[in-house]
Amino acid sequence: MEIVQATLAMMAACIVFAVLARTIRVPYAVILVIGGMAAALIPGLPAPHLDPDFALAFFLPPLLQVSAYRTDWRAFRQDLRPILALALGAVLFTTLCIAVAARWLLPDLPWAAAIALGAIVAPPDAVAAGAVLRKLRLPRRMVTVLEGESLINDASSLVVYRLAVAAFALGGVHPLEAAASFLVLAAGGVAIGYAVGRVTIWMIGRLHDSLLETCVGFLAGYAAYMLADAAGVSGVLGVVACGMVLGVRQHAVFSARTRQDGRAVWAFVEFVLNSLVFILIGLQLNAILGRLAGDDGWALARAALLLSAVLIVSRFVWVFGTDWLSRLADGLRDARDEASRPAAKAGPDPASGPGSRRRPQPSSRHVAVIAWAGMRGVVSLAAAIGLPEDFPQRDLIVFLAFTAILATLVLQGTSLEWVIRRLGIEEPALRGLPPQEAAARRVLSDAMLEELERRAGDPLEGAIAADLVSEYRDKAGVYHRVAAHGGAAAELQARLALRLAAVRAGRDRLLHHFREGEMDASLLSDLEGELDAEEIRLRRLLGGAG
Incomplete structure (x- = not known):
C-alpha cells in the first residue's frame, strides 16, 4: 500500500x-528535479530505492518507442548526414572528452x-527541449535534426555505456572486441526490433478493436526491449526499430479510432514517465550526497562544475567543427566539379539546382542553436540510476551525472528560448493556412469531390451523391483559392x-x-465523441487560419 500512496503522491x-513551470515559463524538468530535492528534505520522508534493472526496463522502452513512432522518416533520411554526425560522432566525442576530464x-x-560517466551524459534529450521548441516556429529542418539526433544518440x-559496464565486469575489453561487439549489439537489436514490429502490425491488423490494438502497440516496445536484452543485444535499438515499423505502417494498418486513442494514451504515458524519472532522481540526490559525506566537498563541487563545462563546450566544438569541415568538403567538391566541366558548358552548378540531392548548409545562427540545444534529460537519468550496485564509485558517478544534467537544464534550458529569439531564426507567423497545408487540403478536397462526381451517375446512389456534390465542390473551391494566392x-x-x-449548439441540444x-x-458518449473530434479539427484549423 505504501508504494501505491507514494506513486500517487x-x-x-x-x-x-508542471503547472508552476508553465506559470513561470521554465522547463518543467528543472522544476521537477528541484522539487524532488526539496521534497527529500521533508523529515520522515523515505528516499525511494530504484532497482537499476527496473529503472532501465520500465522507463526507457515507451519513451524511446514513442519518439521513433513520431519520427518523420522521409525528412530523417534527407538529413541523415548531420543527424549521424550528432548522434554517433558527437556522442563518441563527448564520451571521450568527459572520460578524459573525469580521469584528470x-x-x-x-x-x-x-567512460560509463561519459556515455551517460553524452546524449542530449529532445524531450527536455520539446517544451521550448513547441512554442516557437522553428525551421522544420532544425527540428528534424534535433529529434533525429535524440532518437539515435540514446x-x-x-x-x-553497456560496453563500459561489461568492461568492468570482465576486467577489460580490447578496442577491436569493443568495436565488433558494438556492431553485433546494434545489428541484433535492430533485427529483433524489426521482427517484433512486424509481428505487432500483423496482430493489430486482425484484432479490429481499438482498445486491444492500443494495448498491443504499447506492449510492443517492452517486448522488443526484453527480447533483445535476453538475446544479449541492444534493447534500445530494438525499441527504436520496433517504433519505426509501427510509425511507418500506422497509416495503412491502424484504424482512425486507434490512432486517435493512441495519441491520448501516449501523451499521458510520456508525461507521467518523464515526470516520475525527474522527480525520483531529485528525491534520491540527498541520499547520494549522504553517502558521499566523507569525501572532499570542494573537490566534488569543482569536479562537477568542470565536467559540466566540458559537457557544454565539447558539443560546441563538435557541432561547429563538423559544420566547418562539411562546408570545406562541399567547397572542394564544387571546385573539383567546376574544374572538370568543359568551359563551353560552364554555368550554374547542377549540385545547387532544384534537382540536386545536396542539402543546403545551415547558417551559423542555426548551428549555434543546435549547439546550445544540448540539454540532458530522462535517458541520462535512467542510465545513471541503472548502474549496477557494485559498480566502482557508483554514487560519485550518479552525483556527477546528475549535476551535469541539472547544469544543462538550468543553464541551457532556461535560456534556449531567449537564444532563439535573440538570433532571430523564428519563422514569421503566416496569416491563413501554411502553403503546404493549403495545398494538401486542396488535394484532399479534390479527391473527395471526384469520388462523389463519379458516383453521381450511379442509378442507386446517384441522387444522394449529387446532393453532396455541391457541398464538396464549394469546399474544394475555398481551398483552391487559399492555396492559389492566400485569398479567401x-x-x-x-x-x-x-x-x-x-x-457547440449541437452539443448543448444533446445535453438538454x-x-x-x-x-x-452510452449514446451521449458516442455522439459527444464525434462532436469532440470535429471541434478539435475546427479549433486547429481556426488557429492556422487566424
Whole structure:
C-alpha cells in the first residue's frame, strides 16, 4: 500500500510542478528535479530505492518507442548526414572528452567508470527541449535534426555505456572486441526490433478493436526491449526499430479510432514517465550526497562544475567543427566539379539546382542553436540510476551525472528560448493556412469531390451523391483559392467559426435531451465523441487560419 500512496503522491506533485513551470515559463524538468530535492528534505520522508534493472526496463522502452513512432522518416533520411554526425560522432566525442576530464580530475576513477560517466551524459534529450521548441516556429529542418539526433544518440550512448559496464565486469575489453561487439549489439537489436514490429502490425491488423490494438502497440516496445536484452543485444535499438515499423505502417494498418486513442494514451504515458524519472532522481540526490559525506566537498563541487563545462563546450566544438569541415568538403567538391566541366558548358552548378540531392548548409545562427540545444534529460537519468550496485564509485558517478544534467537544464534550458529569439531564426507567423497545408487540403478536397462526381451517375446512389456534390465542390473551391494566392482566408475563418458554433449548439441540444431522459449515457458518449473530434479539427484549423 505504501508504494501505491507514494506513486500517487509523486504524480500529484508532478502536476503541481508542471503547472508552476508553465506559470513561470521554465522547463518543467528543472522544476521537477528541484522539487524532488526539496521534497527529500521533508523529515520522515523515505528516499525511494530504484532497482537499476527496473529503472532501465520500465522507463526507457515507451519513451524511446514513442519518439521513433513520431519520427518523420522521409525528412530523417534527407538529413541523415548531420543527424549521424550528432548522434554517433558527437556522442563518441563527448564520451571521450568527459572520460578524459573525469580521469584528470579524479585519478582514482577507473577508465571503465569514466567512460560509463561519459556515455551517460553524452546524449542530449529532445524531450527536455520539446517544451521550448513547441512554442516557437522553428525551421522544420532544425527540428528534424534535433529529434533525429535524440532518437539515435540514446541507442549509441547506451551501447557504449553497456560496453563500459561489461568492461568492468570482465576486467577489460580490447578496442577491436569493443568495436565488433558494438556492431553485433546494434545489428541484433535492430533485427529483433524489426521482427517484433512486424509481428505487432500483423496482430493489430486482425484484432479490429481499438482498445486491444492500443494495448498491443504499447506492449510492443517492452517486448522488443526484453527480447533483445535476453538475446544479449541492444534493447534500445530494438525499441527504436520496433517504433519505426509501427510509425511507418500506422497509416495503412491502424484504424482512425486507434490512432486517435493512441495519441491520448501516449501523451499521458510520456508525461507521467518523464515526470516520475525527474522527480525520483531529485528525491534520491540527498541520499547520494549522504553517502558521499566523507569525501572532499570542494573537490566534488569543482569536479562537477568542470565536467559540466566540458559537457557544454565539447558539443560546441563538435557541432561547429563538423559544420566547418562539411562546408570545406562541399567547397572542394564544387571546385573539383567546376574544374572538370568543359568551359563551353560552364554555368550554374547542377549540385545547387532544384534537382540536386545536396542539402543546403545551415547558417551559423542555426548551428549555434543546435549547439546550445544540448540539454540532458530522462535517458541520462535512467542510465545513471541503472548502474549496477557494485559498480566502482557508483554514487560519485550518479552525483556527477546528475549535476551535469541539472547544469544543462538550468543553464541551457532556461535560456534556449531567449537564444532563439535573440538570433532571430523564428519563422514569421503566416496569416491563413501554411502553403503546404493549403495545398494538401486542396488535394484532399479534390479527391473527395471526384469520388462523389463519379458516383453521381450511379442509378442507386446517384441522387444522394449529387446532393453532396455541391457541398464538396464549394469546399474544394475555398481551398483552391487559399492555396492559389492566400485569398479567401477571411472566408475560410468565417466558415470554420460557423461550423464550430454549430458543433457547440449541437452539443448543448444533446445535453438538454440527456437531462430530460430522452437518451442514455452510452449514446451521449458516442455522439459527444464525434462532436469532440470535429471541434478539435475546427479549433486547429481556426488557429492556422487566424
